[in-house]
Amino acid sequence: MIKSDTDISRLPRVLQRFLHYISFDTTADDSSSSTPTCEGQKLLAEELCRELKALGADNAHVTEHGIVMASIPATPGCENHPVMGFIAHMDTSPEAKGGPVNWRIAAYQGGDIVLDAGEEIVTKVSRFPELKRYAGQDIVVTDGHTLLGADDKAGIAVVMGVAEALLTHPEIPHAGISIAFTPDEEISRGTEHFDLQAFGADYAYTVDGGELGEIDVETFNAAIAKVTMHGTVVHPGIAKGKMVNALRLVTRFVETLPKDETPERTDKREGFYHPIRIEGGVEQASVIILIRDHDEDAFEVRKSRLAARAYDYDRYGEGTCRIVMRDQYYNMKKYLKRTPKVLSAAKAAIRACGVTPVKNPVRGGTDGAKLSEAGLPCPNLFTGGLYFHGVHECLPVPSLLKAEEVAVTLAKMSAEIESLR
Numbered sequence: 001m002i003k004s005d006t007d008i009s010r011l012p013r014v015l016q017r018f019l020h021y022i023s024f025d026t027t028a029d030d031s032s033s034s035t036p037t038c039e040g041q042k043l044l045a046e047e048l049c050r051e052l053k054a055l056g057a058d059n060a061h062v063t064e065h066g067i068v069m070a071s072i073p074a075t076p077g078c079e080n081h082p083v084m085g086f087i088a089h090m091d092t093s094p095e096a097k098g099g100p101v102n103w104r105i106a107a108y109q110g111g112d113i114v115l116d117a118g119e120e121i122v123t124k125v126s127r128f129p130e131l132k133r134y135a136g137q138d139i140v141v142t143d144g145h146t147l148l149g150a151d152d153k154a155g156i157a158v159v160m161g162v163a164e165a166l167l168t169h170p171e172i173p174h175a176g177i178s179i180a181f182t183p184d185e186e187i188s189r190g191t192e193h194f195d196l197q198a199f200g201a202d203y204a205y206t207v208d209g210g211e212l213g214e215i216d217v218e219t220f221n222a223a224i225a226k227v228t229m230h231g232t233v234v235h236p237g238i239a240k241g242k243m244v245n246a247l248r249l250v251t252r253f254v255e256t257l258p259k260d261e262t263p264e265r266t267d268k269r270e271g272f273y274h275p276i277r278i279e280g281g282v283e284q285a286s287v288i289i290l291i292r293d294h295d296e297d298a299f300e301v302r303k304s305r306l307a308a309r310a311y312d313y314d315r316y317g318e319g320t321c322r323i324v325m326r327d328q329y330y331n332m333k334k335y336l337k338r339t340p341k342v343l344s345a346a347k348a349a350i351r352a353c354g355v356t357p358v359k360n361p362v363r364g365g366t367d368g369a370k371l372s373e374a375g376l377p378c379p380n381l382f383t384g385g386l387y388f389h390g391v392h393e394c395l396p397v398p399s400l401l402k403a404e405e406v407a408v409t410l411a412k413m414s415a416e417i418e419s420l421r
């Protein structure tokens with residue numbers, strides 16, 4: 001069996017790279033105000049920068065905010081082609097322990113995967129039915145005590161594979177290629193300090209998706225609302241007819257949200273309201289509510305419906321309920337429509353590698369959604385990994401190899417892409 005302490009030099013390069021990158025604990029730390037938010041990300045950034053330099057990439061450097069950037073100049077004749085970018089993120093989710101990762105490569109024969117026999121930590125097919133598709137394959141798994149980090153170190157390994165493929169074969173024609181590895185994607189700070197100008201790409205792909213063949217071109221439209229109730233405090237002994245309890249009003253507000261429009265009762269393209277935190281007391285209380293919808297019109301309706309509910313509370317006094325709302329990100333589909341080649345090239349690359357592209361409406365956002373909005377069309381490609389953000393995270397090896405093959409194929413196709421329309 002191949003595990004953390006065995007010699008990995010005979011494994012495919014992309015897998016070796018992946019296993020090396022997951023030895024860095026890069027758990028994003030929401031409580032930190034520095035960028036990146038943890039030391040492990042800094043160390044990994046330096047390592048990746050070193051590797052890019054060693055491969056011969058141009059201008060490999062780590063920015064003051066911990067973003068690794070590098071480029072590969074266009075080959076002769078492709079200098080005027082749109083520049084293609086590849087992006088992956090270095091941090092891992094704070095939802096599970098990020099290290100040290102004790103991985104092993106399981107020769108999966110189907111059925112449950114025992115991660116830790118002593119503590120009975122088992123990836124059960126009954127709960128993770130997608131596993132069935134991978135019977136007969138090698139799968140990288142953890143010992144059940146940390147996440148694996150395929151999200152998104154598999155993406156980094158794939159992008160590094162692209163750099164190596166092009167830089168060791170200068171005879172392969174390609175457009176200019178930009179590469180970036182970002183920190184703190186998992187806590188939504190990945191693109192905070194991302195300098196599009198410096199990146200220099202006209203379009204890009206995040207390599208941060210899930211299963212084999214998946215391509216994400218749609219995200220939610222997202223807004224966040226803070227609903228605050230202002231009560232009237234009177235001593236409870238003489239409160240009759242006078243007290244207005246803000247805490248009760250806030251819970252009523254939550255109770256009267258549509259019962260079937262919650263994350264736990266919706267899927268595919270169904271939107272929802274998602275209250276995530278209540279705070280306060282009798283005098284003042286508030287609730288934070290996330291609003292999500294793939295459809296732009298439905299998203300607007302959802303927001304105005306929520307806003308209108310403030311008036312229901314005027315009977316306790318005008319201004320009892322105040323709602324402040326802010327848009328967070330938009331469905332990248334509408335931006336990608338303007339540059340159809342970006343998506344069609346990705347689909348063609350996936351097909352050219354013998355895989356069927358699966359368009360996946362993401363029930364969340366991606367860095368690409370924010371970048372697309374900022375002017376860099378940026379769909380998300382698969383890494384092959386499954387069950388991100390937890391100890392059951394795993395990575396079928398053939399899927400990782402395909403992810404690299406697809407990305408390299410796509411990079412080569414840049415030589416034929418003269419316009420994005």
Ligand SMILES: [Zn+2]
Pocket residue numbers: 089151152185208
């Ligand atoms: Zn990710």
